[in-house]
Structures are given as C-alpha cells and as structure tokens.
Amino acid sequence: MQKLHEERASAILVRRAADNDDEMVEVEAAVNAATSVFGQKSISAEMITAATSAAQAASAAVREQTNLAVKLDEFGRDINLQKRMDMTQRAERRKARFDSKRILSMEVDSSNQRIEGELSSDESDSESTAYQHHHKLLLQTADQIFGDAAEEYSQLSAVKERFEKWKKDYSSSYRDAYMALSVPAIFSPYVRLELLKWDPLHEDVDFFDMKWHSLLFDYGLLNDGSDFVSNDADANLVPELVEKVALPILHHEIVHCWDMLSTRETKNAVNATVLVTNYVPASSKALSELLVAICTRLADAVANLTVPTWSPHKLKVVPNAARVAAYRFGMSVCLMRNICLWKEILALPVLEKLVLDELLYGKVLPHVRSITANVHDAITRTERVIASLSGVWAGPNVTGELRYI
Incomplete structure (x- = not known):
C-alpha cells in the first residue's frame, strides 16, 4: 500500500516538474533575449519592438530544439515518438488544467478571488481511476490474510476476549507473565491490517471511527464499571499502538x-x-522525528520554489511570461497558506522563518516589487499575500505583537 501511495504522489510530482521544464525553458530563453535588448538604457518604442522580436525568435528557437526529429532504431521504430507524444499530452493537460482553474477562480467571490496557481488539484482522472483500481485489489487481498487461520485467531475481537478472560480469571498469572508488555505486539498485526485503509493525506478519519479502536479502547477494564488502577499498564494500550503502528504510517x-x-x-x-x-x-x-520531517519538507518546498521577478516590460514583450509569472506567484501564495495551516503544531519561530524570512521576504516580495508599475496586479497580489497570512499574522483575530501586516 505504501508503494501504491508513493506511485500516486510521484506521478503528480514528475508531471509537475516536466510541465515546469516545458514552460520555463522557453520563457526564460525569451526573457534573456529581451533583457539583452533592453540593457541598462531607457525604454523606447523601438526598443520594445526589437525586444519583442528577439523574444519571439528565442521562443521559436527553443521550440525548434525541443521538437524532436524522427530518429529510427535498428528495427525502424521512432525512438523519439513517445517523447513527442508525452510533450503534446502534457501541453494539452496543462491547458485544460489552466482553463479549469481559471473558471474555478472566477466562481469565487471577487473579494476573495484566487490567482491561477493557488488551486492545487494536479491529479488527472486517469491516474485517479488507476489508483482506485489497484487500491481496491490490495484491500481485497488484505481481507484474505487471515482466511486460513482458525476462527479464534482470525478476528481481533476473539483474541481480545481470550486475553481479557485470562486477566479477569488469573490476574496474578497475567501480571507475572508481563502480558501488558506483550499485548501491543500481539494486537498490532490486526491494527496494521485495518490501517491499510487509512489514507491520512486524502481523507480525514478519526481513530474512534475504526473497529480496532472501539475494540481495544476499554481493553482490560473490569465489567463493574471501575477505571484502570494506577499501575495497570493496559491503560496505555491504545496510545502505544498509535505510536508504534499509526505514527510510522x-x-x-x-x-x-x-x-x-x-x-x-x-x-x-x-x-x-x-x-x-x-x-x-x-x-x-x-x-x-515526525515534526522534524514536516519542517524539513516544508523548508525544501520553499527552497525549490522560484517566483520570477521579471519587469513589466519583459512581461509585456515575452509570450506567456505574464501567465507563467502569475502562476508561480499563485503557487507561492498557496504554499504560504499551506504552511500557515500548521500554526497549531509548529512553533511560531519556525513559521516565521519559513513563511516570513524565506518565502515572503526572500521570494514573494521581490516579485511584487517587480510589478509595482502595474498597480492593479500589485494590489491584487498583495491582497492575496495578506489573505494567505490570515489567522497567523493577519486578520481580525490577530492582535498585539503578532500583527506584522
């Protein structure tokens, strides 16, 4: 199941990286060509015309280089055919995603209108269908794991009943055998089997809704309604199972x-x-270790994100530059908002370093400064930045020294 989840995530990341390469190589080449024309001189109409021509020529040159020619192997097969098909499919999917996200953003109230790039659904319908198919097959296979086991061992409820009867009838023997140390390992295969259905990144499910939790929550309690005695280690059974089984997942x-x-x-x-x-x-x-992993992944995401700082003149003369820059800015706002979701878990200094120091000051504000000549876009994007910080450093519920914006 872990491998299946990894493959699903990898497919999205690989396609996003390929989309990035497809777009940025062409746009950056055109921006560099326009930059060489503008130089340090004052901008004139003739210079804009020349920069436009240079940018278009650079874009055409890159497209020509990436348009892989027919190359046959010893069996007469075109070894570049699949690469060309992949590039065409990526371009079509990219256009479809951009169009759908633009429609979704327009449906949002204008006061909270999101910029292209903030909407983060990148999984295709075919990938979702394939995942669901393999996921169903794995769960069907898992259901057969205890199929050849005796009935008294195939169900968690039956195993639990046997050990509880031992504890109730022969408490001294149960204690002397240190069964409180052994039952977590005995029950863990049943818990792990049920947790195969747990997909913590794609669904919000409470352990209370799971069968293993309802069965083991009161394990070892006497039927007289009394609570655990102070030295009864069975009281820690469920927390220990969460730590040893659920947390690693x-x-x-x-x-x-x-x-x-x-x-x-x-x-x-x-x-x-x-x-x-x-x-x-x-x-x-x-x-x-889990919290360290969360911080590490967030820091890597910030470090790997690039937000263009192209001037308004370059955005005007370079084909697709304005759209790419807006999309990258939208991604930065999306990441900023997502990091702020961890406000109840990560310490404020950690959030400050990630969001304010590295992302806002290091990448987002330079982009906003670069487009200040376009007042509408500058104001709109500043509003999106403030909205993404809402609840941590901005908003009606933030007061005192935390109100940085």
Missing part, C-alpha cells in the same frame, strides 16, 4: 507522499498529526 506519508502545494493534502496531514498527538506524549522520539 503517517511519517511515511509525510516524507514520501505529501504534496506541500496541495491544500487538501496539507489540511488532512495537519488533522492526522493533531490526531496522533492526542495519543502520543510529547516526549516520544517518533513524534519528534
């Missing part, structure tokens, strides 16, 4: 599958982390 998803530019995945990751922290003590090494 979440850690793997965060490290290998989490798309930091997906608001849906980030919200679910935050909810899953909060869920785990409700059971696992702050002193847990595994929990500390």
Whole structure:
C-alpha cells in the first residue's frame, strides 16, 4: 500500500516538474533575449519592438530544439515518438488544467478571488481511476490474510476476549507473565491490517471511527464499571499502538507522499498529526522525528520554489511570461497558506522563518516589487499575500505583537 501511495504522489510530482521544464525553458530563453535588448538604457518604442522580436525568435528557437526529429532504431521504430507524444499530452493537460482553474477562480467571490496557481488539484482522472483500481485489489487481498487461520485467531475481537478472560480469571498469572508488555505486539498485526485503509493525506478519519479502536479502547477494564488502577499498564494500550503502528504510517506519508502545494493534502496531514498527538506524549522520539520531517519538507518546498521577478516590460514583450509569472506567484501564495495551516503544531519561530524570512521576504516580495508599475496586479497580489497570512499574522483575530501586516 505504501508503494501504491508513493506511485500516486510521484506521478503528480514528475508531471509537475516536466510541465515546469516545458514552460520555463522557453520563457526564460525569451526573457534573456529581451533583457539583452533592453540593457541598462531607457525604454523606447523601438526598443520594445526589437525586444519583442528577439523574444519571439528565442521562443521559436527553443521550440525548434525541443521538437524532436524522427530518429529510427535498428528495427525502424521512432525512438523519439513517445517523447513527442508525452510533450503534446502534457501541453494539452496543462491547458485544460489552466482553463479549469481559471473558471474555478472566477466562481469565487471577487473579494476573495484566487490567482491561477493557488488551486492545487494536479491529479488527472486517469491516474485517479488507476489508483482506485489497484487500491481496491490490495484491500481485497488484505481481507484474505487471515482466511486460513482458525476462527479464534482470525478476528481481533476473539483474541481480545481470550486475553481479557485470562486477566479477569488469573490476574496474578497475567501480571507475572508481563502480558501488558506483550499485548501491543500481539494486537498490532490486526491494527496494521485495518490501517491499510487509512489514507491520512486524502481523507480525514478519526481513530474512534475504526473497529480496532472501539475494540481495544476499554481493553482490560473490569465489567463493574471501575477505571484502570494506577499501575495497570493496559491503560496505555491504545496510545502505544498509535505510536508504534499509526505514527510510522503517517511519517511515511509525510516524507514520501505529501504534496506541500496541495491544500487538501496539507489540511488532512495537519488533522492526522493533531490526531496522533492526542495519543502520543510529547516526549516520544517518533513524534519528534515526525515534526522534524514536516519542517524539513516544508523548508525544501520553499527552497525549490522560484517566483520570477521579471519587469513589466519583459512581461509585456515575452509570450506567456505574464501567465507563467502569475502562476508561480499563485503557487507561492498557496504554499504560504499551506504552511500557515500548521500554526497549531509548529512553533511560531519556525513559521516565521519559513513563511516570513524565506518565502515572503526572500521570494514573494521581490516579485511584487517587480510589478509595482502595474498597480492593479500589485494590489491584487498583495491582497492575496495578506489573505494567505490570515489567522497567523493577519486578520481580525490577530492582535498585539503578532500583527506584522
């Protein structure tokens, strides 16, 4: 199941990187060509015309280079055919995604209108269908794991009943056998089997809604309604199972599958982390490693993000430059908003370093400064930045020294 989740995440990241290469190579070449024409001189109409021609020529040259010619192998097969088909399909999907996201952004109230790039759904219908098919097959296979086991061992409820009967009838023997130390390992295969259905990045599910939790929540309690005695280690059974079984699953998803530019995945990751922290003590090494992994992935996302600082003249003369710059800015705002979702988990100094120092001051504000000549775009994008900081450094509920904006 972990491999299936990794493949789903990898498909999105690989396509996004390919889309980035397809667009940025052509646009950056055209921007460089326009820059060489503008130089340090004052801008004139003739210079704009010359820069436009240079940018168009550079774009055409890049397209010619990427338009792979027919190249036959010893069997007469075109080895570049698949590459050309992939590039064409990426361009078509990219255009379709841009069009759909533009429509979605226009449907939002104008006071909260999002910029292209903030909407982060990158999974195609075919990928989703393929994932659901393989996911269903894996779950069907998992249902057969205890198929040849005796009935008294194939169900968690039956195993639980046997151990509870032992504890009730022979409490001294149960205690002397240190069964409180053994039952987590005995129950963990059943818990792990049910947690195959847990997809913490794509659904918000509470452990209370799971069968294993409802069965083991009161494991070891006497039927007289009394609570656990102070030295009864069975009271810690569910938290220990969460730490040893559920937390590693979440850690793997965060490290290998989490798309930091997906608001849906980030919200679910935050909810899953909060869920785990409700059971696992702050002193847990595994929990500390999870938080480190979250910070590391967010820092990498900020470091790998590029927001163009092209001047208005370059945006005007270079084909698609304005759209690409707006899209990259939208991605930065999306990432900023997603990082702020961790405000209840990550310490404020950590958020300040990621959001304010590295992302806002390092990448977003230079972009906004570069387009100040276009007052409408500058104001619109500044509003989007402030909206993304709402609840942490901006908004009606932020007062005192935290109100930086």
